[in-house]
Amino acid sequence: MAYDVNGTTVEHDEEGYITNLSDWSEDLAKVIADQEEINMTDEHWAVVNFLRDYYEEYQIAPAVRVLIKAIKKEMGPEVGNNKYMYELFPYGPAKQACKIAGLPKPTGCV
Amino acid sequence: MSEDVKKFLYVNRKAPYGTIYALESLEVVLIGAAFDQDVSLAFLDDGVFQLTRGQDTTGIGMKNFSPTFRALGDYDVTKLYVERESLEERGLSADDLQEIMYEDEDDDWAEKPSIRIVSRAEMADIFAEQDVVLSF
Amino acid sequence: MATLHTVNKSPFATKALQSCLAHARDGDVILMIEDGVYGATAGTDLADVLAGHSALKIYVLEPDLQARGLDTGRLLDGVSTVDYAGFVDLAATTDRTMAWL
Numbered sequence: 001m002a003y004d005v006n007g008t009t010v011e012h013d014e015e016g017y018i019t020n021l022s023d024w025s026e027d028l029a030k031v032i033a034d035q036e037e038i039n040m041t042d043e044h045w046a047v048v049n050f051l052r053d054y055y056e057e058y059q060i061a062p063a064v065r066v067l068i069k070a071i072k073k074e075m076g077p078e079v080g081n082n083k084y085m086y087e088l089f090p091y092g093p094a095k096q097a098c099k100i101a102g103l104p105k106p107t108g109c110v
Numbered sequence: 111m112s113e114d115v116k117k118f119l120y121v122n123r124k125a126p127y128g129t130i131y132a133l134e135s136l137e138v139v140l141i142g143a144a145f146d147q148d149v150s151l152a153f154l155d156d157g158v159f160q161l162t163r164g165q166d167t168t169g170i171g172m173k174n175f176s177p178t179f180r181a182l183g184d185y186d187v188t189k190l191y192v193e194r195e196s197l198e199e200r201g202l203s204a205d206d207l208q209e210i211m212y213e214d215e216d217d218d219w220a221e222k223p224s225i226r227i228v229s230r231a232e233m234a235d236i237f238a239e240q241d242v243v244l245s246f
Numbered sequence: 247m248a249t250l251h252t253v254n255k256s257p258f259a260t261k262a263l264q265s266c267l268a269h270a271r272d273g274d275v276i277l278m279i280e281d282g283v284y285g286a287t288a289g290t291d292l293a294d295v296l297a298g299h300s301a302l303k304i305y306v307l308e309p310d311l312q313a314r315g316l317d318t319g320r321l322l323d324g325v326s327t328v329d330y331a332g333f334v335d336l337a338a339t340t341d342r343t344m345a346w347l
Contacts, residue, residue, distance in 0.1 A: 058181035059173065063144065066184045123265070123347065131347070155265050234269045237344060238247060245345040 003031050017098075017105050024052075024102030032100045036091070043079060044088055044097075047071060051101040061106040064094045116241035117148045122157035124246065126176070127167065132160050133175050135246035140178075143185035150240075151182075154193040154233060158200060161192065161207045161225070176208065183212025188224050195230045250275045250340040253282035254347065257292050262346040264295065272301035275336055277328070279307040286325045287316060296322055307333060 002009040003018070005028045011019040016032065018024065029048060033040045040048075050071060054062050062070065064085070072080020089096040094106045120139050124131040143149065153161060160176070167174040182188070190210060197203060210224040228236065237243065251270055257263040263278075263285045270276060278286050285295065286306045296304060308327040311318065318327055328336065337343050 054181075057177065059175060059177045060140065060181060062181070062184065063140070065144075066181075070184070121344065123262075154269075155261065230268060234271055237269060237342075238249060238271055240342055243249075243342050243344040245347050 003028060003035075005031050015099075015105065018102050021055075021102055021104070028102065029100050032102075036096055036100065038089065038096070038100070040100075041088075044100075046075060046079070047085070047088060047093065047097050048101045050074070051097055051103060055101075055103050061094060061098045061101075061103045063106065064092070067094055067097075115146065115148050117150070117239060118142065118242045118244065119150050119152055119237065119240040121152045121154070121237075121243060121245045122160055123155040125156040125159040126165070127170065127172055131246045132157070133173070135244075136175055136178055138244065138246075139182070139187060140185060143187055146186075149187050150189040150191060150236070151187065152191045152193070152233060152236065154196045154230075156196075156200075158192055158196045158202060158207075161190070161210075162202070163206060163208045179208070180210050182210065183224060188212040188214075188222075189226065190224045191226050191228050191233060191236055193230055193233045194227050197227070248273045248275060248340045250277060250336050250343045252277050252279055252343065252345050253285065254278075254280040254345070256281040257285040257295060258290075266346040267295070267299055267302075270299070270302055273303075275303045275305065275340055277305045277307065277333065277336060279310055279333075283307065283310045283314060283316065286311075286322055287320050288322045289320070293322060296324065300324065305332070305336065 001014065002011050005025065010023045010028055013019060016035065030040060038044065051061060051067070068080055068082060068085055078084065085093040098106055120135055122132060122135055126132040139149065139151065161179065165174050165176040192207065204227050207225060211221045212224050213219040214222050251266045251274060253263045253266050253276065255262045259281070263282065266276060283306045285292065286304070304325045305328045306321065306325055308329050311327065
């Protein structure tokens with residue numbers, strides 16, 4: 001199973017998470033977002049970039065409440081709240097945003 | 111915190127990469143953090159090796175999970191007790207451990223250290239205060 | 247406020263028993279199970295490991311002794327045996343259980 005990004009293929013697992021984290025690119029993120037029926041806005045990118053930075057620093061994808069707390073601190077309560085996060089990523093901010101960010105499925109995420 | 115909050119202690123006594131215990135422990139701590147209990151971690155015996163600085167697993171094909179300890183503060187896990195005697199027996203001191211900080215919500219988000227070095231006798235007292243002890 | 251400590255490794259292989267004894271408090275209960283039962287036998291190089299711990303209650307799990315061909319006559323002084331039901335009673339009558347893996 002693979003995504004097609006401008007003619008190159010990027011392997012992913014049965015749930016759509018990419019196999020090799022270093023395969024990620026912004027173009028790939030757009031391809032995954034399309035598949036998830038998400039139109040990437042600045043707010044979407046802010047969350048995705050936050051997740052990538054968090055993973056780079058701590059080697060884990062944060063739990064949803066950790067993500068929301070951090071986004072709230074960084075970007076304010078209008079963005080950093082549960083409702084808004086689910087508007088951005090209807091199938092779950094951690095799960096769906098992590099997939100677009102090219103991270104493994106979060107630990108404990110069901 | 112409600113009355114249902116119990117004191118949970120995760121006891122870590124194994125070095126990080128020789129067995130899966132250390133990584134499993136950390137994953138259980140991260141998942142368990144969702145339950146809003148009063149969580150502490152204890153590091154004694156070879157468990158103190160989990161917190162040393164400068165780990166680099168690129169040569170052994172395993173995930174380096176030592177940076178993940180620094181995320182624990184985000185999960186409200188802010189008490190990491192490390193036994194002094196275990197460090198000393200292994201030729202280590204507190205300076206050999208990585209710095210792990212948390213932001214204290216009740217103190218204007220002041221940065222504070224999560225690692226607390228305790229004596230063996232203090233560690234025994236910490237064990238005796240717990241409702242639940244999970245060993246790894 | 248006693249703790250039940252279980253030890254399941256031979257003291258000849260790891261220091262789990264020694265570490266457990268160093269952290270146990272007066273009135274605590276030590277239960278040796280699986281290969282931990284070797285720590286309760288007399289006449290070994292480690293036979294004095296329990297010396298000075300008379301304030302602890304020390305048990306071994308009898309089926310694990312039996313499985314390893316160890317007769318109760320080989321046990322160190324002060325060590326008692328329990329069966330599985332006794333193990334459950336110990337867990338139920340102490341405030342917490344701590345496994346020394």
